Amino acid sequence: MKIAIVLAILLATVAGAAAYGRRTRRGKTLSDWAVGGRSLGTVVFWFMNAGEVYTTFAVLGISGYAWALGAPAYLAFCSVSLSYAIGYWLMPKIWKAGRSRQLITQADFFVARYDAKWLGIVTGVIGIASLIVYVQIQLVSLGLIVQLTLDDLISTQAATLVAGLLMIAFVFTAGVRSAAFAAGVKDVLMIVVVIVLSATVAAKVGAASMMDVFHLAETRHPGIGWFPGLDPASPTTAIWLMTSSINIALGNWVFPHLFQMSYTAQSATVIRRNAIWQPLYSLAYFFIILLGFAALLAGTQPPGNNLNAALLQFVSQQYAAPVVGLVAGTGFLLALAPGSLLLLTAGSIFTRNVVRPFAPRLDDRTSLLISRSALTVFAAIAVWLSISQKSSLVKILLDAYSAIGMLAPAVFLGFLWxxxxxxxxxxxxxxxFVSLLAPFAAHYWETIAPQWEPGLIALAINALTVVIVSLVTPAPSRRAVALGMAPELLAHKDSAALHNHI
Known part of the structure; x- marks a missing residue:
């Protein structure tokens, strides 16, 4: 029963995604495959956007953090709200820049804005590396779901390898539109799963109501609802919450796949509507944290004390096979939909911004082939990382945001200055990167700024350096600075008007 439900959900979604992606008769060029013809309307863009809010990190990572630490799981609420406040301002600017210069990747933006092809190669490599780390989150979770579906009949390594193959197969269907369709199905199923589990979870742990779950958790585990959480020695204090949330918010739209997603929108209005309403959608984190607390009350002990598997272990022990199958099937989509977009973006960047500068005569057919081949290699690297590392999903996420945050000053200052x-x-x-990755860095920041997110400190040092060096180096061309402006203003002769518009 369980496996049948998972297969039904997976096969139906893949078939629907492929059909939807091909219905538009697009997908023959890299542009169509990567940015969906720049024509995604409000509803489709909503699901694409929501697909990045609710991934396996959101469900398994946050519930696991609630199970293991408690209050630090509130990071999800703060970071999402701040991200969309920034996105309301930033994403339309990215969309406008993409539309005016027909940009496809994030690295294209750096080439156009700073009039430097070499910078596109540098930022492209950084973007790909960050995306591979992000794919690791989806693969770790998908591997756990594969094990749950098969009743632990295969090893973690084999399950992760199967997860990687599934993700590669999915992303090959029809590009960004297929990912949008799968994200829509995934969001609907996730709402169903959250409602089913939240409505029944109190009875599973001996609580009188959902709110009583929180009361019981605080009674049995004093301090779980306050920072730093269950572990008094944990660095997850209120300072950690604030600095980590700000770091995530500043880096969120700088991730290459979200940057590229901004290009897909039909208009800036579509983007702003989503930025207004998406924070309300994130209130579902309340129920995800509830499930993490319930797993703790039920005495759930996942294999190897793996907090990433806490929710899956709880569901498999407390619910009947049909519900377990529904959760597992939804979990597959939670990983496949965003994972496919991550790999698709990495492949696009590699072709356009790493290969094409050295082979400018590549045609669309060859470019598409190279992109698909590259994303297969990137998926293999992510599989290796997933097998060799055992960090929590939240820790992997924060590492990914620290890395991609190094591009944030260039993006924000590119529009502001x-x-x-x-x-x-x-x-x-x-x-x-020296401030973030040097051997002495971690200990140094722990000493002078305890509990601060190191990525935010490195981002601030990065931004200050950009400003100082920019003041003593030649300014970029006027056309480069005008990236994203209306076509009639690009040719404007009045430099004062141009400056005021920028």
Missing amino acids: RRTTALGVLAGLVAG
């Missing part, structure tokens, strides 16, 4: 230069961006990247 016309004097920002390519050499300034390069200097900022070097300073930022």
